[in-house]
Amino acid sequence: MAVALYAGSRRSSSAGAGRLTRHSFSFGPHYDPANLGFGPLVCHNDDLLDPGAGYGEHPHSELEIVTWVLEGSLVHTDSTGARHVVDAGRAQVLSAGAGIRHSEVADAGSGRCRFVQAWLRPSEPGGQPSYVVGEAPTPGSGGLTEVVGGDGLPIGASGARLLVARLAAGQSVTLPEDPRQHVFAATGSVDLAGTSLGDGDALRIEGEPGQVVTASAAAELLVWSFSA
Known part of the structure; x- marks a missing residue:
């Protein structure tokens, strides 16, 4: 982990x-x-x-x-x-x-x-x-939305999904239950597992699914989640 x-x-x-x-x-x-x-x-x-x-x-x-x-x-x-x-x-x-x-x-x-x-x-x-x-659902505010893989655009990489969240300050989301995730703070800042991420920072998570991410400032979060 x-x-x-x-x-x-x-x-x-x-x-x-x-x-x-x-x-x-x-x-x-x-x-x-x-x-x-x-x-x-x-x-x-x-x-x-x-x-x-x-x-x-x-x-x-x-x-x-x-x-x-x-x-x-x-x-x-x-x-x-x-x-x-x-x-x-x-x-x-x-x-x-x-x-x-x-x-x-x-x-x-x-x-x-x-x-x-x-x-x-x-x-x-x-x-x-x-x-x-352009056929992917548009992310709303406060939740993770599948934009590629799953219910989003099709991709030829089995088990890979791109999820996007737009968070207001103080909002939280729970990451998927997949065993491997790449979490990228595209804008703003968030806190995850005791670590603060600013614009351009990333976390690579293995074997610790379901982490909670909380925005410390308005943020756009890009999450690649892998089932294997």
Whole structure:
């Protein structure tokens, strides 16, 4: 059993033209053999893009790529023919399958864009790429809502769920009963298991399900929960 804090201030970061990315795991040149992933989760990036900035077309394969937009709007295009503008409070799931190309750029007319993107290993390799956006329930205030997996958007990583909560100061939520969870304070601050998390901090929890999280200030919480 373990509850481990990963402070946002200690994350590695990458910068490009009009963009800043903070990495929760080993990523690209920021290689860390002790921090390669957590269950099927192998990437958890926090991106901030200036209007019109982002990532031109590039390839992926054998990944489930989940994006949650926190601020502004993100323009997604890919080689399946999909093109969508994903607004704040919406999720998208890109199943790369045997191979796909995509681009993601901040909508030039919507100000800066902040989003969190997770990459997960799929349960089954190969297959046809697919894309889905915007059908997940919108989180209300005060409770955890499944936005990916379960009753949310489909994902090809068995037993993985993304849950989101928007909490007012003093509100609490109980985490799922799954044995493994990644809890990320996207905004605001929360307290969990005697530990305080601020914007960008994360806890990785193993073997201690059902923890209670309480907001010490208005917060948006992103929770990846894994049944195995």
